[in-house]
Amino acid sequence: MQVRLFKPIVRPEAITAVTEVMRSGWLGMGPRVAEFEQAFAAYLGVRQAVALNTCTSALHLALLLLNAPAGGEVITTPNTFVATNQAILWAGLKPVFADIDATTGNLDPKCVKASLSERTVAIMTMHFGGNPCDLEGLRDVAGKTPIIEDCAHACGASYLGKRIGASGNMCAFSFGATKNLTTGDGGMLIVPSEAQTGVARQMRYLGLSKDTFRRVSDSGGTRPHWEYEVENAGLRYHMNDLAGALGVEQLKHLDVDNARRGEIAALYRSRLQRVGGVKLLRETPESVSSHYLFCILVEERDALAAALMSRGIVVGVHYQPNKHYGLFDRVELPQAEEFYRRELSLPMHLGLTEEDVMSVCDAIEKGW
Missing domain, CATH: 3.40.640.10 (Type I PLP-dependent aspartate aminotransferase-like (Major domain))
Incomplete structure (x- = not known):
């Protein structure tokens, strides 16, 4: 699956x-x-x-x-x-x-x-x-x-x-x-x-x-x-x-769809906040997210991505810092580089079930 x-x-x-x-x-x-x-x-x-x-x-x-x-x-x-x-x-x-x-x-x-x-x-x-x-x-x-x-x-x-x-x-x-x-x-x-x-x-x-x-x-x-x-x-x-x-x-x-995305994000958060080595992105109290993406920060991101993909869990990375492209000036942006090194986007869409989310979290918790 x-x-x-x-x-x-x-x-x-x-x-x-x-x-x-x-x-x-x-x-x-x-x-x-x-x-x-x-x-x-x-x-x-x-x-x-x-x-x-x-x-x-x-x-x-x-x-x-x-x-x-x-x-x-x-x-x-x-x-x-x-x-x-x-x-x-x-x-x-x-x-x-x-x-x-x-x-x-x-x-x-x-x-x-x-x-x-x-x-x-x-x-x-x-x-x-x-x-x-x-x-x-x-x-x-x-x-x-x-x-x-x-x-x-x-x-x-x-x-x-x-x-x-x-x-x-x-x-x-x-x-x-x-x-x-x-x-x-x-x-x-x-x-x-x-x-x-x-x-x-x-x-x-x-x-x-x-x-x-x-x-x-x-x-x-x-x-x-x-x-x-x-x-x-x-x-x-x-x-x-x-x-x-x-x-x-x-x-x-x-609005109904975004509320469902919020429920999926809450499932991820409640489970992954207890997983060692996983950091969640900060959300501020003055904001309500649309939850287009659900992202985590981890060490050895590429190894985790490969492990998840091998189990049929499709993940992404958002984004390669644009300064890497030949179109743009190469400048020092340490926070963007650190974010890119660790960021991983997990499945996020309306077709996800609670079982799907728990399967993703289980796979992350098992390590890589």
């Missing part, structure tokens, strides 16, 4: 909703995308949301909305999927890595403060594993420097009583294949400014003044539907109605 690391769950009503779109004759960006945007904004308690094809696209657009000078520096985390920091490069900006807090995997505000300079145009943070970062600490050191949140792991998480995404920062969400809310692939951008939200909507579809669905649906317009304005260059980053329909249905169950 194999215990998978991730396993997406798509309910029958979501399959029905996607099938209805396929039969509707309209597959591109249209009414289901708009419905998903409205539902997601309402869920977060914000005014507007912009649906996109990936979280990477959302991060890229957020950075472009800064209108920062080429070569400006973005202080960022090394402990993330490489998409976070590639978005900085694609925006013509320079990633500057700050070290992390090795007890959480999130950016350490003290290290961010030490990295600030007159060239800094933004701070890019992420909520590792779904556990919200120290946003208050980052605000204190940021001053007027904009903060962009990579919320790829944190859909449904909260910080100081507010949902992640409702902080007033620009925020990017992922609906990738393994995420708590999946549309197969997809993303959402939250922009506090209404004017900038409008710019993001145009930029996501090649700068067109109206997308195709709005043009063909607007029978009362003064211009034929094939005419539109393009004043600024844009990108092809929009979501389609297949993903939108799936997102609407998945969102209805997000």
Whole structure:
């Protein structure tokens, strides 16, 4: 028997909703995308949301909305999927890595403060594993420097009583294949400014003044539907109605699903906190995690990973510090290196039973 690391769950009503779109004759960006945007904004308690094809696209657009000078520096985390920091490069900006807090995997505000300079145009943070970062600490050191949140792991998480995404920062969400809310692939951008939200909507579809669905649906317009304005260059980053329909249905169950993830995490914690040599990541009382990942820290991580894999338990490592890649500057980040050396991600998904979790814990307790 194999215990998978991730396993997406798509309910029958979501399959029905996607099938209805396929039969509707309209597959591109249209009414289901708009419905998903409205539902997601309402869920977060914000005014507007912009649906996109990936979280990477959302991060890229957020950075472009800064209108920062080429070569400006973005202080960022090394402990993330490489998409976070590639978005900085694609925006013509320079990633500057700050070290992390090795007890959480999130950016350490003290290290961010030490990295600030007159060239800094933004701070890019992420909520590792779904556990919200120290946003208050980052605000204190940021001053007027904009903060962009990579919320790829944190859909449904909260910080100081507010949902992640409702902080007033620009925020990017992922609906990738393994995420708590999946549309197969997809993303959402939250922009506090209404004017900038409008710019993001145009930029996501090649700068067109109206997308195709709005043009063909607007029978009362003064211009034929094939005419539109393009004043600024844009990108092809929009979501389609297949993903939108799936997102609407998945969102209805997000809180229940995250609560179940929390139960699974509690099972892991109650058992593994008694196992010698295993350290659990710190969760703060002001935060509620989405539990996208469940991570432990151990010595001889690779040996344990091999032992678990040999028993049919699939594990992962999140992440190789991005400074290891040839794209980026190699800088000294001792906490990120220590975290990477010891971090192991255990199976975490809605398909896990209590028996599965206990089997994983038994295998860890037996040693390697």
